[in-house]
Amino acid sequence: MATEDSLSRAEELLVRLEAARGELERLQEEEGGSPDRALEILAELSELAKAVEEELERAKRAAEADAQGS
Secondary structure, eight states, X not given: OHHHHHHHHHHHHHHHHHHHHHHHHXXXXXXXXXXXXXXXXXXXXXXXXXXXXXHHHHHHHHHHHXXXXX
């Protein structure tokens, strides 16, 4: 169950990551886009990527624990 929960959270984070990336692309296409907003989005992308990595690591550990317990 923990593996599935972590994978579900990772999927949700990936959706948020994709939305932020799309916003960054839209900002890039706008003439005179805000550099400050672009930096905020990049920071958000970095945080989301780290969170996805953490959830995947949790899922991996949970799967390994399940395999050892079987």
